[in-house]
Amino acid sequence: xxxxxxxxxxxxxxxxxxxxxxxxxxxxxxxxxxxxxxxxxxxxxxxxxxxxxxxxxxxxxxxxxxxxxxxxxxxxxxxxxxxxxxxxxxxxxxxxxxxxxxxxxxxxxxxxxxxxxxxxxxxxxxxxxxxxxxxxxxxxxxxxxxxxxxxxxxxxxxxxxxxxxxxxxxxxxxxxxxxxxxxxxxxxxxxxxxxxxxxxxxxxxxxxxxxxxxxxxxxxxxxxxxxxxxxxx
Amino acid sequence: xxxxxxxxxxxxxxxxxxxxxxxxxxxxxxxxxxxxxxxxxxxxxxxxxxxxxxxxxxxxxxxxxxxxxxxxxxxxxxxxxxxxxxxxxxxxxxxxxxxxxxxxxxxxxxxxxxxxxxxxxxxxxxxxxxxxxxxxxxxxxxxxxxxxxxxxxxxxxxxxxxxxxxxxxxxxxxxxxxxxxxxxxxxxxxxxxxxxxxxxxxxxxxxxxxxxxxxxxxxxxxxxxxxxxxxxxxxx
Numbered sequence: 001x002x003x004x005x006x007x008x009x010x011x012x013x014x015x016x017x018x019x020x021x022x023x024x025x026x027x028x029x030x031x032x033x034x035x036x037x038x039x040x041x042x043x044x045x046x047x048x049x050x051x052x053x054x055x056x057x058x059x060x061x062x063x064x065x066x067x068x069x070x071x072x073x074x075x076x077x078x079x080x081x082x083x084x085x086x087x088x089x090x091x092x093x094x095x096x097x098x099x100x101x102x103x104x105x106x107x108x109x110x111x112x113x114x115x116x117x118x119x120x121x122x123x124x125x126x127x128x129x130x131x132x133x134x135x136x137x138x139x140x141x142x143x144x145x146x147x148x149x150x151x152x153x154x155x156x157x158x159x160x161x162x163x164x165x166x167x168x169x170x171x172x173x174x175x176x177x178x179x180x181x182x183x184x185x186x187x188x189x190x191x192x193x194x195x196x197x198x199x200x201x202x203x204x205x206x207x208x209x210x211x212x213x214x215x216x217x218x219x220x221x222x223x224x225x226x227x228x229x230x231x232x233x
Numbered sequence: 234x235x236x237x238x239x240x241x242x243x244x245x246x247x248x249x250x251x252x253x254x255x256x257x258x259x260x261x262x263x264x265x266x267x268x269x270x271x272x273x274x275x276x277x278x279x280x281x282x283x284x285x286x287x288x289x290x291x292x293x294x295x296x297x298x299x300x301x302x303x304x305x306x307x308x309x310x311x312x313x314x315x316x317x318x319x320x321x322x323x324x325x326x327x328x329x330x331x332x333x334x335x336x337x338x339x340x341x342x343x344x345x346x347x348x349x350x351x352x353x354x355x356x357x358x359x360x361x362x363x364x365x366x367x368x369x370x371x372x373x374x375x376x377x378x379x380x381x382x383x384x385x386x387x388x389x390x391x392x393x394x395x396x397x398x399x400x401x402x403x404x405x406x407x408x409x410x411x412x413x414x415x416x417x418x419x420x421x422x423x424x425x426x427x428x429x430x431x432x433x434x435x436x437x438x439x440x441x442x443x444x445x446x447x448x449x450x451x452x453x454x455x456x457x458x459x460x461x462x463x464x465x466x467x468x469x
Binding site: 001022023024025027028031045046047048049051052053077080081099101164177178179180182183184185186187188198199202203206210211213214215217218220222223224225 | 234255256257258260261262264277278279280281282285310313314332334351392393394397409410411412413416417418419420421431432435436439443444446447449450451453455456457
């Protein structure tokens with residue numbers, strides 16, 4: 001049981017993932033983005049090697065549908081997996097194996113994949129896509145978080161009679177650097193999507209400072225002084 | 234303001250990294266660990282590309298000292314960095330630039346490096362080392378956690394306005410090329426090392442279940458069934 005949004009910003013080409021689930025430490029499955037390559041996820045009985053393989057294939061320029069076919073061909077148990085891929089052109093591919101548990105499926109469009117399993121129903125996957133499309137001009141990380149929030153608010157994980165809370169969540173976005181721009185996690189929490197929004201909101205205040213002090217250490221102020229300047233602003 | 238440990242388990246060859254700091258989401262800036270290559274962690278004033286460059290060089294078999302020389306040659310601000318490197322054989326190299334905020338320093342041990350900046354003093358490094366060495370037979374992730382706890386309990390970080398709490402923390406351990414064995418993080422918390430122990434101990438309960446259902450999903454029970462099978466917590 002997991003729901004995920006993969007997205008590519010049509011304006012900037014930035015690539016990202018937002019993921020939330022009942023399982024703990026889901027961020028371990030969300031090393032999912034690579035600059036100028038693509039974004040991918042493997043979930044539901046996740047094959048933990050898939051992300052690394054997919055990102056290498058995407059970096060070589062394979063299109064999303066070809067990457068998906070390679071992952072399936074490489075995995076005897078792919079009928080138990082759920083996979084999503086977006087390549088650097090914004091082309092998408094998604095797959096839900098026939099043995100994945102609960103309601104499972106995807107809603108896809110140019111530049112996005114909404115995918116989930118063990119969900120309350122199709123309407124959750126549709127809500128995630130709607131959340132991603134709600135503010136097309138906003139920063140990609142905000143759009144990914146909004147998609148998760150729409151999924152949560154549409155009922156999230158469970159079935160007709162039970163609901164499962166989000167115990168972990170993660171957000172990762174890459175653009176032009178060898179490392180991600182944003183890589184945030186909530187590993188164990190009662191309301192992980194809410195907490196991920198909180199972490200991101202606080203982190204955004206520091207994002208520029210953390211980047212600048214590394215690039216220009218000779219002129220950098222200490223973090224205590226930076227925080228004092230925030231309070232004074 | 235950060236204290237960290239990188240290490241190679243002498244028994245298994247697993248590679249690990251533990252970090253904690255006043256900054257937020259430190260675990261999201263730790264790309265420098267790869268099984269078969271080594272570990273590199275740059276902190277203080279961070280050049281984000283360093284760790285990935287170092288992994289490429291370590292993967293080619295360069296020694297940690299050779300990698301450090303290459304990083305220095307590519308960085309006019311090397312004096313502001315704190316860098317520790319360990320290779321796949323356990324050899325180490327460490328650098329604490331004079332531009333790092335005090336107190337800053339490192340200790341290279343047999344197969345590990347403890348290092349930090351904006352600390353209470355050298356006793357914090359001693360605490361990290363003592364924590365790491367306390368139980369050499371333990372799993373590497375718990376040795377790394379004990380090291381972070383040792384640093385915290387020895388006084389941790391002290392900045393211009395006094396003690397700074399740990400707001401984020403992370404532990405990574407790798408024994409396979411394409412994913413981490415252990416990848417546990419706390420990104421924003423008042424007591425991040427304590428919270429990291431809670432996360433790691435909870436993860437250890439699920440570790441085998443998560444791994445096995447990936448390898449043999451046809452044999453896996455559902456997570457609801459797995460959770461129901463767990464012994465009830467005594468204090469629940």
